[in-house]
Amino acid sequence: MQHTFTIAKREFTSFFHSPVAYLVMCPFIFFAALLFLLFQFQPQQPAEMRNVFTQLVWLLVLIAPAISMRLVAEELRSGTVETLMTSPISDTAVILGKWLGALGFFAVLLSPTLMLVITLEIWASPDYGPIVSGYIGLLLVGGLYLAIGTLASVLTRNQIIAFLLTGFVILLFTIVTYFLPRVLPPRFGELAFYLNVNEQYDAFSKGLIDTSNIVYFVTAIAMFLALAVKALETRKWR
Amino acid sequence: MIEVRNLTKWYGPILAADQITFDASAGRIVGFLGPNGAGKTTTLRIITCFMPATSGTAKVNGHDVFTESHQVRSSIGYLPESTPLYPEMRVEEHLHYFGKLQGMKRTDRVRRIDALADRCGLTNIRRRLVGQLSKGNKQRVGLAQALLHDPPVLILDEPTVGLDPTQISSVRDLIVELGRDKTILLSTHILPEVEKTCQSVVIVAGGRVAAQGTPDELRQQVSQQTRVLVEVQANPMAAKEALASLPQVDAVETNDHDGWCRAAITPKQADADIRTEVAACIAQQNWSLRELRHEVASLEEFFVQITSEQAQAKAG
Numbered sequence: 207m208q209h210t211f212t213i214a215k216r217e218f219t220s221f222f223h224s225p226v227a228y229l230v231m232c233p234f235i236f237f238a239a240l241l242f243l244l245f246q247f248q249p250q251q252p253a254e255m256r257n258v259f260t261q262l263v264w265l266l267v268l269i270a271p272a273i274s275m276r277l278v279a280e281e282l283r284s285g286t287v288e289t290l291m292t293s294p295i296s297d298t299a300v301i302l303g304k305w306l307g308a309l310g311f312f313a314v315l316l317s318p319t320l321m322l323v324i325t326l327e328i329w330a331s332p333d334y335g336p337i338v339s340g341y342i343g344l345l346l347v348g349g350l351y352l353a354i355g356t357l358a359s360v361l362t363r364n365q366i367i368a369f370l371l372t373g374f375v376i377l378l379f380t381i382v383t384y385f386l387p388r389v390l391p392p393r394f395g396e397l398a399f400y401l402n403v404n405e406q407y408d409a410f411s412k413g414l415i416d417t418s419n420i421v422y423f424v425t426a427i428a429m430f431l432a433l434a435v436k437a438l439e440t441r442k443w444r
Numbered sequence: 445m446i447e448v449r450n451l452t453k454w455y456g457p458i459l460a461a462d463q464i465t466f467d468a469s470a471g472r473i474v475g476f477l478g479p480n481g482a483g484k485t486t487t488l489r490i491i492t493c494f495m496p497a498t499s500g501t502a503k504v505n506g507h508d509v510f511t512e513s514h515q516v517r518s519s520i521g522y523l524p525e526s527t528p529l530y531p532e533m534r535v536e537e538h539l540h541y542f543g544k545l546q547g548m549k550r551t552d553r554v555r556r557i558d559a560l561a562d563r564c565g566l567t568n569i570r571r572r573l574v575g576q577l578s579k580g581n582k583q584r585v586g587l588a589q590a591l592l593h594d595p596p597v598l599i600l601d602e603p604t605v606g607l608d609p610t611q612i613s614s615v616r617d618l619i620v621e622l623g624r625d626k627t628i629l630l631s632t633h634i635l636p637e638v639e640k641t642c643q644s645v646v647i648v649a650g651g652r653v654a655a656q657g658t659p660d661e662l663r664q665q666v667s668q669q670t671r672v673l674v675e676v677q678a679n680p681m682a683a684k685e686a687l688a689s690l691p692q693v694d695a696v697e698t699n700d701h702d703g704w705c706r707a708a709i710t711p712k713q714a715d716a717d718i719r720t721e722v723a724a725c726i727a728q729q730n731w732s733l734r735e736l737r738h739e740v741a742s743l744e745e746f747f748v749q750i751t752s753e754q755a756q757a758k759a760g
Contacts, residue, residue, distance in 0.1 A: 212544045216533075223532035285528030289589070292492045292524075293545040294517040442495040 209299040217307025230272050235318045242322045253330035259340040259411040271372035274355020275365045277304045282363035301434045305356045312348045336413030343410025346423040353430035360437040379403045445470045445627035451500035453486050460486040462651040473623040475642035476631040479751050483651040484631045488601050492522045521590035525601040527582050531575025546593040564588040580611040598628045635744050649751040672709045672722050675735040680705045692718045
């Protein structure tokens with residue numbers, strides 16, 4: 207466990223040494239503020255963040271793969287994976303540490319949007335319940351996307367491929383599962399609808415923390431991380 | 445310390461290591477020598493638990509690399525080929541990070557890093573970014589990192605590649621010094637390095653162990669005999685005749701070299717030194733002499749011979 211945090215900490219700090227971090231951060235903050243001004247900070251609008259949140263979730267489709275693409279792929283390319291994997295640590299510690307580090311960076315990425323909440327507080331009196339649940343939901347969605355990205359990053363040493371692969375899988379969970387119910391028989395349609403990330407996130411943006419939504423995200427994250435651990439193990443056999 | 449038995453590794457259809465067997469006993473520096481692509485790195489990666497072998501076993505410090513991988517990894521200090529390091533970290537951070545992964549406590553790490561900075565010559569670059577270091581300094585950082593947890597076994601994959609001559613000799617000195625109390629497996633394709641630093645040598649070629657033993661033992665196995673080389677001012681035919689008539693001489697080869705006759709004289713007895721007899725013969729003939737040299741087969745010739753035999757065997 208201690209190793210997991212050691213790796214997570216290194217991963218987290220290394221984000222700030224790379225230009226990618228700032229290239230991800232700037233558009234994210236810019237679009238978050240823009241969405242806030244266009245959809246939320248308007249006369250007659252309720253003092254909430256819901257519209258911003260539902261739009262930001264879409265932005266994560268691009269942001270999360272950009273964060274996660276280098277996690278393991280970079281180590282595979284530069285060869286540092288050799289010193290890392292010959293240290294007495296488990297594969298699980300490596301994957302979990304990398305994912306936690308990325309999640310930490312994502313949390314930092316989200317933090318400037320608190321300015322928007324403060325703006326709301328200055329001009330009106332927002333209800334903090336849905337705002338807090340919205341942030342929890344965003345962290346879960348981000349966590350899921352980063353877990354997918356971690357897996358993709360283990361599979362290839364090429365960061366662009368890792369980025370595209372992550373984006374592709376995320377689209378399966380967002381756009382494909384959104385349109386699929388229209389062509390599938392109702393029973394399967396329901397299943398596809400259940401797998402849709404945006405559908406699962408909706409409750410959080412409304413201020414609803416439902417166990418079923420949390421179970422969805424936690425199991426999906428656990429599944430992708432477990433796959434990443436297995437993928438890292440099988441790398442040795444090839 | 446290190447026991448390798450029948451280690452075989454297939455990369456898909458390619459056989460990278462074929463039945464490799466050798467030992468490295470405690471407190472020895474073992475040179476792992478071979479041309480590029482001989483299977484050195486593959487073998488080292490299996491010993492360091494980076495990847496499993498297709499068949500065969502390897503034990504380090506009594507622990508099997510496959511079933512007791514954690515113990516093996518704690519007892520090995522590994523410097524991979526080309527010294528991969530994180531460029532965005534500072535030297536000290538880098539060492540602390542790997543110290544933590546080895547499970548070292550903070551006080552231990554600080555003490556150890558201070559000691560190693562001195563020993564590996566990192567004192568002036570402790571706060572520098574790894575990415576901005578020269579190749580030689582990176583190598584030192586990699587070496588310090590391998591030594592961090594004071595492992596009984598050190599595995600160094602081509603530690604002197606890309607260094608300038610002074611750096612090479614300083615790294616060599618460090619290795620010899622470390623070899624006093626550690627088992628070191630040193631992979632290289634540079635022969636003088638092995639002759640200068642190692643107490644025993646394993647030569648691999650084409651994925652197989654071609655020969656092993658101490659450098660002296662290997663030198664004795666060289667099939668080419670010792671020779672005496674002379675350069676005299678004489679007619680090649682006459683020189684050949686005169687030298688071949690000596691009772692100790694088996695064969696003479698001569699050739700003309702800008703008016704000088706160069707002769708290679710092979711004695712009948714493989715390790716005999718016949719310089720005095722040759723000199724007497726030349727003096728008797730009254731030829732002017734500009735070179736007289738006793739040539740002992742070098743490990744280099746042995747290496748070339750062995751590896752080319754292997755290459756031919758593989759091709760045939």
